[in-house]
Amino acid sequence: MSKPRGLLTIDQLREAVDQQTIETIIVAFTDHYGRLVGKRFDADFFLDGIYKDGTHGCNYLLTTDIAMDPVPGFSFANWELGYGDFHLVPDLATLRVAAWLDRTAMILCDVKNEKTHQYIDIAPRSILKKQLEKATQNGFEVLAASELEYYLFENTFREAHETNFSQLRPVGWYIEDYHILQGTRTEPFNAAARRYLKQSGVPVENSKGEWGLGQHELNVRYAEILDMADRHVVYKQCLKEVADAMGWSITFMAKFAADRAGSSCHIHISLWKDGENAFDGDTAFGPVKCSDTFRWFLGGCIAHTPDVMVFYAPTINSYKRYVDGSWAPTRLAWSYDNRTAGFRVVGHGKSLRIECRIPGADCNPYLAFAGLLACGLEGIEKQIEPPAIFEGDIYAAAHLPRVPYTLAESIAMFSNSEFAKRTFGAEVVEHYTHFYKTEQAAYNASVTDWERKRYFEQI
Structure with a gap:
């Protein structure tokens, strides 16, 4: 490239x-x-x-x-x-x-x-670089892309703050998924974002309306995984500042409102060796022709999702996104080109890759990428077999294991994970456990609008 x-x-x-x-x-x-x-x-x-x-x-x-x-x-x-x-x-x-x-x-x-x-081990970029170094030592180049979704509002950030974020006016007034007319109305913002990103070393593929009022997705070209994480960070900074300059506001919250679609960060990943896709192969695995590397990488990703869930879903709000029938995954399963799966396999041959649909738009890309890569590399090392492919509506498959549904649940899994301690280091696990527990404690001590509406008079 x-x-x-x-x-x-x-x-x-x-x-x-x-x-x-x-x-x-x-x-x-x-x-x-x-x-x-x-x-x-x-x-x-x-x-x-x-x-x-x-x-x-x-x-x-x-x-x-x-x-x-x-x-x-x-x-x-x-x-x-x-x-x-x-x-x-x-x-x-x-x-x-x-x-x-x-x-x-x-x-x-x-x-x-x-x-x-020396690198400070707990710094997010250091954590990803450590996993990338492990991949490199095993002869792999790692390519990745993250697909970010966001909501746009006609209110300024200051206005949103002064009204306690309760009187926001979305830039759209009906679901605009792939809708060109409604997308045209927000072109002053999205065209500027595409142009500025392209001029700032972040090659753009496309943008489109999403499944929410004023929700959009802007995709940038895949890259080596560290470069992609850097692009992700620049992307978010650019879009926030462009919105601010235009008198609009934007949010990358995983779930802006209970009755709206969540905003995701789908991560596409593949391993390459000697210029060839290491996932490609001649072995039939369901509808996929793949290598052992692909199969074991996928197996590790699925098996160790609970261990790194805090990296995919780092806030209290993150877990409000995991709702059946909402385009967000709720079960740990894989399928081919099936958007109800937590792990959607797409492409074939050189384009064969894994799309992890679990992270929300609120994730730190360095941590989310590091978590996914670490799980996959563990799968290769331990030759972890993935479950059988699931075909059909995974939301309806109650027998499948589900993603953790609360931050508290994920913190417990991360803090007690021998895999996480061995992979990222005890210092990293201790540090981030305290960080996420602080976030949980802040929420536990708060009194929300939901509580006032529910209990003020009726209790």
Whole structure:
């Protein structure tokens, strides 16, 4: 694949800075939620050394809740240790124009220890890189794509906040799945998003209306798995900021409203070796001709879903999406080109791949990709056989094992998983268990609109 438009070399950046078409460089990484955090540098100062030497960030950024409050109980960083710095090391392969911003470029960073300069194991990008390294050691290249869905509203983010997110006006007023007329009405946003992404090193395939009022999907071209995770992060940042600039708002919540379709992050994945799809083969497996590698990878993905479910569904809201008949998977099964399956196998020959439909649009791509890849690699190593193919309506198959239905359930499975501890490391499991328990505790302590409506008068 050719180098995407919008990616920059350092020499190209120097030229753009000299021509004053680039003045600001965003240096960033993702927190646990998948949000970009970091700094904006003057472009000349960045070129004077930051691109080689990196910069510093407060290590509390990997121990905060969504409101940016420091959370006690983490061994990685806390008040007793004084919340020191870690080292942000720019990955030059991610240097790109941020076309939606004025005279701005962006670069993503790895997070390393300030003293040892080793990767910080709990950083999301580090977790994915560790699994990618394992795949590489086994001779595999990993290609992936994530399909993100989102809801658009005519309210600004500020207006949404000031009305407690209760009086939002969707940009559409009927289900617009594949509907061109309704999609035309939102082209000012979606066309801008496609254009800016393409100009920012994120090649776009298409966009379309989805199965919700004001819901859309915009797909970008598949890539090597780390590159794809980076594209996913840039995509979300771009769309949020474009919506904000247009006076609209956008949400990647997994389930915006009980009576609306959820928003997913379907992940397509395949392994390649010596330029050939390692999933392709001559063995008949149901309707698929595949290799042992494919079969065992699929088996591992299904068998270990409960162990990594927190990476697919990281919030309380994530689990509201798993509703029968809602296009979201509720059972652990695989099928060929069947959208009721948690694992939908698609393509054939060189295009044969696995689509994991379990993650929601709220997932951190580094963690979700790492979880899926780790499960598949474990399947290959242990030669885990997948269950028989299921044909028909999986929603109606009550005998099949279901996906975990609550964050609390998933936390328990993750924290007690020997597979997770062996694969990601005990430190990672301990750290993220505390992180997700903090999210659960925040919800447990809250009083919701649902409770007031149900109990205020009637109890």
